[in-house]
Amino acid sequence: MLGNLFVAGLCLGAAVARPTTPPSRTGLTPSELDARVAKGADVLGTYSECDSSISPACTWNSLLPDETLLIDMNVPGTHDTATWNYTQAKQLELIQYTGPLAPAVVYRTQDTSILDSLNLGFRAFDLRYAYLPDNQTIGFYHAAALMSATTTLEDVFYGFYKWLDANPTETLFISMQVATGINDARFQQLTYEYLNDPVALKYFIQANATLGTLGESRGMMNLFARFDWPDLPAEFDNRYGLHFSPNDWEVNGANFSFIYNEHVPSSVYIEDFYHIEVGGPLNLPPKVQYKYNATSYHLDLAASGNNSDSLMLTFASAESNLYGSTPRDMALGNPLGGEGVNQKLLPYLQTHRGQRNGVVFFDWYQQVDGLISTFLDL
Numbered sequence: 001m002l003g004n005l006f007v008a009g010l011c012l013g014a015a016v017a018r019p020t021t022p023p024s025r026t027g028l029t030p031s032e033l034d035a036r037v038a039k040g041a042d043v044l045g046t047y048s049e050c051d052s053s054i055s056p057a058c059t060w061n062s063l064l065p066d067e068t069l070l071i072d073m074n075v076p077g078t079h080d081t082a083t084w085n086y087t088q089a090k091q092l093e094l095i096q097y098t099g100p101l102a103p104a105v106v107y108r109t110q111d112t113s114i115l116d117s118l119n120l121g122f123r124a125f126d127l128r129y130a131y132l133p134d135n136q137t138i139g140f141y142h143a144a145a146l147m148s149a150t151t152t153l154e155d156v157f158y159g160f161y162k163w164l165d166a167n168p169t170e171t172l173f174i175s176m177q178v179a180t181g182i183n184d185a186r187f188q189q190l191t192y193e194y195l196n197d198p199v200a201l202k203y204f205i206q207a208n209a210t211l212g213t214l215g216e217s218r219g220m221m222n223l224f225a226r227f228d229w230p231d232l233p234a235e236f237d238n239r240y241g242l243h244f245s246p247n248d249w250e251v252n253g254a255n256f257s258f259i260y261n262e263h264v265p266s267s268v269y270i271e272d273f274y275h276i277e278v279g280g281p282l283n284l285p286p287k288v289q290y291k292y293n294a295t296s297y298h299l300d301l302a303a304s305g306n307n308s309d310s311l312m313l314t315f316a317s318a319e320s321n322l323y324g325s326t327p328r329d330m331a332l333g334n335p336l337g338g339e340g341v342n343q344k345l346l347p348y349l350q351t352h353r354g355q356r357n358g359v360v361f362f363d364w365y366q367q368v369d370g371l372i373s374t375f376l377d378l
């Protein structure tokens with residue numbers, strides 16, 4: 001890169017070589033790309049440049065060598081990523097499409113937008129998608145709760161593309177799971193078309209059931225496909241990424257694993273104990289204790305070296321909605337119930353700085369100071 005600038009400088013003689021932004025791999029002009037990203041604002045939030053001299057988290061991948069294995073990285077993620085602006089007002093705005101639902105707090109697991117989370121160091125995103133009310137395009141839900149009537153999965157991909165163009169040292173992990181509703185042949189084909197669009201193919205790593213090195217992955221996205229294609233004709237065969245079939249994924253499992261590539265073989269170990277039904281209504285401490293126990297146990301497992309060839313996925317997120325504790329209560333506690341999982345995780349991470357944690361999905365991460373910088377050991 002420096003070499004090229006030098007040569008360009010020589011060719012231009014006395015002219016000062018100005019840094020030029022390389023054209024976007026999307027093929028769009030900067031203003032077209034901005035318009036595309038703005039269309040996704042309901043789910044993406046608003047784009048802002050990140051200055052890594054002020055905030056090292058915005059390009060923390062740049063601090064790691066190219067040969068780093070992706071499975072060895074500590075990757076912070078947001079669970080149910082799209083819910084960050086799902087307020088009661090938003091639910092009311094969209095009630096014409098969803099009908100009446102449980103209170104918005106039951107569905108809301110974040111308060112920070114995708115674009116802000118990227119700048120704060122988050123590299124894994126848990127996308128839950130289904131047909132939008134038009135039944136023609138795909139958008140975002142948490143269970144039956146619709147996040148936006150207009151923002152599509154593709155709009156959000158363009159937010160990631162723009163951010164990666166600006167931060168080409170970084171790699172992302174995109175998890176996709178069908179949220180609700182109809183999953184027919186047309187839906188599966190549409191998902192396939194989004195993922196095989198010529199632009200998507202430039203950003204999604206075209207590897208099948210393997211995770212490589214950071215060097216191979218910079219500026220790119222790794223797909224975790226948490227869905228099946230039961231009705232998609234065989235000729236649609238570019239089904240890349242890591243396939244995590246819902247049949248293999250233990251619902252509410254605190255400690256399970258499965259093989260995602262028989263040939264190598266490669267396994268994934270998962271803690272996804274999210275629905276906590278202990279301790280009785282409104283009694284938060286035992287629920288938080290159970291969840292913290294499962295989470296810290298799984299982080300210990302990631303660090304133990306027993307599964308050093310495997311991908312480790314841990315969800316620090318949980319709810320006990322039926323017993324009166326929301327995702328926010330579980331993550332952050334409340335005045336009656338004391339601490340949440342995130343406050344308990346902070347001292348754990350402080351005393352285990354630098355250990356291997358794998359990919360960890362958080363809820364409501366902003367309120368516990370130092371949680372993510374400690375996780376990233378920055």
Ligand SMILES: *[C@@H]1O[C@H](CO)[C@@H](O)[C@H](O)[C@H]1NC(C)=O
Nearest residue numbers: 041042045085087089090093
């Ligand atoms: C959240 O949604 C409301 C509409 O319900 C909107 O007015 C507001 O701008 C959104 N917040 C952000 C940060 O985009």
Ligand SMILES: *[C@@H]1O[C@H](CO)[C@@H](O)[C@H](O)[C@H]1NC(C)=O
Nearest residue numbers: 131132133134135136181182
């Ligand atoms: C979309 O599909 C649902 C379920 O079949 C149906 O109730 C709804 O009317 C459809 N909406 C449109 C706009 O076609």
Ligand SMILES: *[C@@H]1O[C@H](CO)[C@@H](O)[C@H](O)[C@H]1NC(C)=O
Nearest residue numbers: 254255256257269297301307
């Ligand atoms: C969790 O899973 C690991 C790996 O499969 C296993 O060795 C361990 O015994 C399990 N722990 C519990 C408490 O189930």
Ligand SMILES: *[C@@H]1O[C@H](CO)[C@@H](O)[C@H](O)[C@H]1NC(C)=O
Nearest residue numbers: 208209237239260261262263
């Ligand atoms: C991808 O790898 C999986 C697991 O090894 C295998 O079952 C599948 O056929 C492969 N798919 C393609 C498109 O190569």
Ligand SMILES: *[C@@H]1O[C@H](CO)[C@@H](O)[C@H](O)[C@H]1NC(C)=O
Nearest residue numbers: 254255289290291293294297
């Ligand atoms: C703590 O976690 C371990 C491993 O998942 C489990 O065997 C044990 O029963 C848990 N204890 C409590 C109180 O949750």
Ligand SMILES: *[C@@H]1O[C@H](CO)[C@@H](O)[C@H](O)[C@H]1NC(C)=O
Nearest residue numbers: 297300301302303304305306
């Ligand atoms: C790792 O494996 C060793 C030996 O099998 C076992 O004693 C230890 O408990 C394991 N650690 C974890 C965290 O599972």
